[in-house]
Amino acid sequence: MQIKDVIQHLEAMAPSTYAEDFDNVGLLVGDPNTKVTGILVTLDTLESIIDEAIEKQCNMIVSFHPIVFKGIKKFNGSNYVERVVMKAIKNDIAIFAIHTALDNALHGVNDMMCEQLGLLNRKILIPQSENIKKLITFAPIAEAESLRTKLFEAGAGTIGNYDNCSFSSEGVGTFKASEKANPSIGEIGKTHHEKETQIQVTYPKHNESKILKTLFDNHSYEEVAYEIITLENKNQNIGMGMIGELPEEMEEQDFLTYLKKTFKTGCVRHSALLNKPIKKVAVLGGSGSFAIKNAQRAGADTFITADLKYHQFYEAEGKLILADIGHYESEQYTKNLIVSYLRKKISNFAIILSDINTNPIQYF
Numbered sequence: 502m503q504i505k506d507v508i509q510h511l512e513a514m515a516p517s518t519y520a521e522d523f524d525n526v527g528l529l530v531g532d533p534n535t536k537v538t539g540i541l542v543t544l545d546t547l548e549s550i551i552d553e554a555i556e557k558q559c560n561m562i563v564s565f566h567p568i569v570f571k572g573i574k575k576f577n578g579s580n581y582v583e584r585v586v587m588k589a590i591k592n593d594i595a596i597f598a599i600h601t602a603l604d605n606a607l608h609g610v611n612d613m614m615c616e617q618l619g620l621l622n623r624k625i626l627i628p629q630s631e632n633i634k635k636l637i638t639f640a641p642i643a644e645a646e647s648l649r650t651k652l653f654e655a656g657a658g659t660i661g662n663y664d665n666c667s668f669s670s671e672g673v674g675t676f677k678a679s680e681k682a683n684p685s686i687g688e689i690g691k692t693h694h695e696k697e698t699q700i701q702v703t704y705p706k707h708n709e710s711k712i713l714k715t716l717f718d719n720h721s722y723e724e725v726a727y728e729i730i731t732l733e734n735k736n737q738n739i740g741m742g743m744i745g746e747l748p749e750e751m752e753e754q755d756f757l758t759y760l761k762k763t764f765k766t767g768c769v770r771h772s773a774l775l776n777k778p779i780k781k782v783a784v785l786g787g788s789g790s791f792a793i794k795n796a797q798r799a800g801a802d803t804f805i806t807a808d809l810k811y812h813q814f815y816e817a818e819g820k821l822i823l824a825d826i827g828h829y830e831s832e833q834y835t836k837n838l839i840v841s842y843l844r845k846k847i848s849n850f851a852i853i854l855s856d857i858n859t860n861p862i863q864y865f
């Protein structure tokens with residue numbers, strides 16, 4: 502198994518096309534054609550993690566956070582980022598970062614937070630838009646059924662809990678083949694009229710190359726006519742944050758105690774209590790202040806996130822309780838998620854959960 506094979510599984514878990522624009526995900530260090538000896542999964546890549554990888558004979562690190570975030574101009578070991586990259590290269594260790602691709606995944610960082618809290622009826626808090634595409638194509642009527650089926654098999658036509666969704670209509674297509682053409686129907690130099698079916702299907706954008714390959718492989722025309730449109734519709738299965746419900750409502754104080762215990766945090770910083778029970782809980786692992794309004798609009802009684810600043814606590818506006826449980830604490834279970842996913846996909850292989858706590862913050 503090579504690094505690129507592991508990447509294929511990670512891409513299936515959290516397609517990198519759904520990562521945020523500011524992010525730096527993917528294979529940051531290493532050659533994708535290298536044979537993998539073992540995989541170490543961590544939240545952050547530090548020098549101590551490279552040492553752990555060497556000790557445990559893993560030549561691939563799957564890290565939640567990317568160690569390289571901005572461009573690096575010098576490699577002389579003057580800061581921890583350069584030292585980590587240099588040490589990884591010297592020891593032939595690859596580093597793959599998944600970060601916001603996994604934040605935006607349906608079964609990602611935030612689903613894992615909901616899981617820890619036992620939340621039910623989970624939904625994405627901020628569904629991403631412009632990641633659903635529509636294919637419109639035209640095929641001879643007799644071919645339409647099998648082409649539609651092949652497109653469904655390639656992953657097109659799924660809307661929520663429904664598969665095989667499409668719309669078709671019939672009409673007449675025209676074309677005239679030139680001397681250089683090799684038409685499957687019609688004659689060179691004569692305008693041909695063909696009764697055709699127009700097929701419309703939607704698909705998630707990460708599937709595009711597969712969908713187009715399926716179209717070209719299964720269409721009889723030398724030149725396949727097709728159109729691709731990016732839809733503005735929100736995709737309920739991809740996006741930041743999540744909202745769900747506690748099985749039973751809880752008193753505020755009890756909930757905060759439960760939160761502190763569940764995420765093993767040294768401190769929960771929170772806005773004023775509102776003297777009402779907690780039922781609806783919104784979560785966003787990592788720095789989530791940008792989603793305060795979304796949590797409020799979704800009717801959350803509380804919003805659990807990290808990295809909230811002083812003034813941002815005012816944005817609770819007496820409508821919900823904002824709770825900052827710590828950045829590391831909010832994302833800590835993410836590495837377990839990656840390990841269990843990879844173990845399911847790659848059996849009998851060393852996929853190791855790092856023992857090192859990489860949280861740079863200590864509580865006094």
Ligand SMILES: [Zn+2]
Binds near residue numbers: 566786787828
């Ligand atoms: Zn983070």
